[in-house]
Amino acid sequence: MDELSRRVEKELTFATRFGRWGLPSAEEMGLVGLPEPTEPQVLTFNPLEVEVREGRLDKALRLLKKKMAAEGVLKEIKKRRRYLKPSAKRRKKQAEAARQRRKHKRSG
Numbered sequence: 001m002d003e004l005s006r007r008v009e010k011e012l013t014f015a016t017r018f019g020r021w022g023l024p025s026a027e028e029m030g031l032v033g034l035p036e037p038t039e040p041q042v043l044t045f046n047p048l049e050v051e052v053r054e055g056r057l058d059k060a061l062r063l064l065k066k067k068m069a070a071e072g073v074l075k076e077i078k079k080r081r082r083y084l085k086p087s088a089k090r091r092k093k094q095a096e097a098a099r100q101r102r103k104h105k106r107s108g
Contacts, residue, residue, distance in 0.1 A: 048073075 048067050052060040068074050084092070 048064065048071065050060045050064045050067065065074075
């Protein structure tokens with residue numbers, strides 16, 4: 001068999017095995033018999049709202065900051081302020097765990 005006929009046979013085998021787009025069928029990927037996917041989960045976000053009463057902007061701002069702290073928004077902003085390499089994240093996490101262990105050892 002010459003080179004051209006081998007290439008044609010190879011292409012035909014590939015096309016019949018993997019279909020038109022070169023993707024394996026569901027049967028070949030082992031996806032037959034799996035349960036149907038469930039409805040996608042929808043995340044809803046409730047905005048933080050603060051009512052400004054009697055023009056007291058300073059009080060409304062304090063209340064907004066308190067709500068943001070309770071939601072963890074400020075902590076997330078601080079965390080995302082700069083990129084932390086995965087190795088540095090690990091070291092920081094380990095240091096925090098060691099600190100917590102020492103803290104619990106003192107109190108317990």
